[in-house]
Amino acid sequence: MGSWTTQNDARQRRLAAGGQFAQGKAVAVDKLTSFLEAVIHPGDRVCLEGDNQKQAQVLAQGLVGVDPQKVHDLHMVQSGIVLPEHLDLYERGIARKLDYSYSGPQSRRITTMLADGKIELGAVHTYLELFARYFIDLTPNIALIAAVCADKHGNLYTGPNTEDTPTIVEATAFKGGLVIAQVEKIVDSVPRVDIPGDRVHFVVETGKPFYVEPLFTRDPALITETQILCAMLAIKGIYAPYQVQRINHGIGFSTAAIELLLPTYGEALGLKGKICTHWALNPHPTLIPAIEAGWVQQIHSFGSEVGMENYMAARPDVYFTGADGSLRSNRAFCQTAGLYACDIFIGSTLQIDLQGNSSTVTATRTAGFGGAPNMGSDPHGRRHPSTPWLKAGEEANPDMAPALRRGRKLVVQIGETFGDKNTSLFVENLDAILLADKLKLELAPVMIYADDVTHIVTEEGIANLLLCRSSAEREQAIRGVAGYTELGRGRDAALVDQLRQRRVIQRPEDLGIDLLDADRRWLAARSVKDLMVASGGLYNPPSKFRNW
């Protein structure tokens, strides 16, 4: 019989080898590359954090610098491919295989590298799905993570950007793996313990903060009147009748418009306290006016947002905060909350086909999934009822016995019929299919599948797909809100008219919304500066958003 402790034994060897470069747990940054060569073995599964927002960029640079003769064939399992270094690892022959979730800023380069066979792709995941696999078949041997500061015992303070760190560390540290953290500073005592020191084996003091990008900031000045109209449709035609209180918003100007219309248009409709009270949401600055107007009871966040730190610290009744006063985010729990505790997901997309499949990929860019497919799916494992969920279920299956009829999650896709560069939102075939073909993927990277989407909102109206009783009706319902796009013009006018009679399609006028009323007056803030003012000066926008 062989050994049952090979992983712990390997960790002991790594600790001894790494200890040569360390004082206690502290590794000097100038020894980083030699240290990594000593502790990482060829073929290791490595999580280089690599989140949606924060990046362990010094460790990434250190890893890119190792000798590929010594460290090679790494299998990277990380949620975000964000920094150039994340892909340089493959160019340099250090890493070979990749399992990931999101690659926004690197979406073009990763597509080329995948097509050229420079990266062996495991799969593209949602965040929660990749985290799940950390505990089953993609457990890291090495975690390279980022925090704000550490004490000499390795206790870590992540500050507001806790994000993926607890999940990565739990999977690695409790399965014989090695956890290495970059921190700006080693201090006597951390403001709060985000990660206990006995799960952290080495700490690299870098003298600078980890890299973080303001991903969820949208300038109200760039919101169009069409987006305002769509927001009015969503609030009056979906949020109000379904009474959605527990909500998740995707990223984009359409949802930013909704956020900015709550305390104005929503208020005028008498909806305060009735909708949008509980959120799974990144700290969107565009939600500040609604929060200040008392609309929001509680928000749990996936991550933080640059500039929102002081505002959130001053609003602990709304945000989750720690003993130190600052935000505590947690992507795994917030994704779980979005999946199982929210009644609606609403987000933008780039392409929708005639059955309602949607995708944000184009043939040259594979941005990955992030969290949207998880939040934008109907969770069959849900068992607790709520008003919106039951109403949606009844619309979908009116003839089923109520006791055996599950509810449905509301999954809404919102967008202008003609988007960026005047391209049509509605397409015969998703570019995702072309991309799957090009990259020889087993599945096209569909963001939201047709069987999960319940509503499509454009400036022409709302298509309620729950009320469609056939594939043909579904197609006409989608064509019926596709405006002057080619697919919109291809509608069967008589059928679309019938669908409108049945309220499968609702036009602005059907909802008593005057097109002329859809203007910027409704925006509770019309600029980033307005948001700052609305926050009482607590919101501190990043310089790239300061144009005053």
Next chain:
Amino acid sequence: MGSWTTQNDARQRRLAAGGQFAQGKAVAVDKLTSFLEAVIHPGDRVCLEGDNQKQAQVLAQGLVGVDPQKVHDLHMVQSGIVLPEHLDLYERGIARKLDYSYSGPQSRRITTMLADGKIELGAVHTYLELFARYFIDLTPNIALIAAVCADKHGNLYTGPNTEDTPTIVEATAFKGGLVIAQVEKIVDSVPRVDIPGDRVHFVVETGKPFYVEPLFTRDPALITETQILCAMLAIKGIYAPYQVQRINHGIGFSTAAIELLLPTYGEALGLKGKICTHWALNPHPTLIPAIEAGWVQQIHSFGSEVGMENYMAARPDVYFTGADGSLRSNRAFCQTAGLYACDIFIGSTLQIDLQGNSSTVTATRTAGFGGAPNMGSDPHGRRHPSTPWLKAGEEANPDMAPALRRGRKLVVQIGETFGDKNTSLFVENLDAILLADKLKLELAPVMIYADDVTHIVTEEGIANLLLCRSSAEREQAIRGVAGYTELGRGRDAALVDQLRQRRVIQRPEDLGIDLLDADRRWLAARSVKDLMVASGGLYNPPSKFRNW
């Protein structure tokens, strides 16, 4: 404008009031009830841990003892209703409302109390779903939790039974709530930090371990030959052709039989290394022979199991263990793993209707859901492919374009056609519907819905519901494995024959399984003592399972 810090202010007041009864963070057990009266306010949302396995029973007793004039109208949000005290709270007028997941041992009493209106029911959840709501709309004001020991800073060691604790604490401590832990002992230094002390406000030293029940131990001596036949069918007819490696087993003798047949029958079929390598699973003692035979690469666990501690500590290559050497369990992550990273769920049930809805409730017992509906559902948010998932998806939708065709999770219900007391597994109408009617629930407590179940296994054969193309076929496929039950006898013999031709139904003989071969020789352990021997004496069965 009102205050934005009401929750933190309330916590400060609670800390001051509780501090009167504490030295540092330590509260003496004889002051417990007065202490709880000081820190808990009427109407508070309280999580009294309350897991599947471990129980904060001293805190439960303390809470039952408070003066209902002082503490009343509590809203309990806890996953397990296990101890009599959990229900005494309602009898005594201390608690009013309940949101929960599982109530196995109290299932009869809770049903009566619900019917009598003594408990205002929020909803019955799956574990992960309740955890999700902790971050959205059911955040506790007070968490009463259980650990093994604490240091004076409040750092907690949970030992192998970490279970729900990190999730409860995160939701409570970071949202202005108060965390109170019972521990057996306050020590100088904890063996490992399962919960950082800055999230723990008070610690009650009880001098005795928390209560824990061996829920997942099944005595191999009680496994029937019919269950062995079902296990052979599952292994040869499902595990082998779908090549399921990432797996979750429910509780029960049927799945215990499968576990015990892996190193014998599975070995004979040449399946070692090809199936059942990665698990989301409680530490089932019946898996010991398969582990010892080298079948299992890795197991992540929801909780621990009494008597398995030393065995798991000696097998860290298989189990997740901490720096102290003992198991680290985590229910939230393991449920996530079961949902998104496993390709199959297989479990037993009490009743199956003719469309395939199944339930474990009877008209007098509502045991809640636990984790099965989460694990036993097809996760629409999943995006990574695998062999079993793709094969199941193809069987369900053979005509769909492969690039747009998602896979399917395998969800298998296994059982004898006649169960306990000779009652039929197959029923016209689930008792769950009667119960919903009696308790005026909006939904019947269905464990697995028809649209999620993919296979039903009985001693008569396997019904593959993925291959059914109509509701009528589905009904006959189910009748076709329902044996001599009334519904089985009501089959359309010609249609069932056709389904067998199409391999929708597979009989033992169709799979080359000889009924006479299904005997106890295949069990890798035939008693609890055999399990202990197989573990090399490391497994230490609880006394109630020691009959030698």
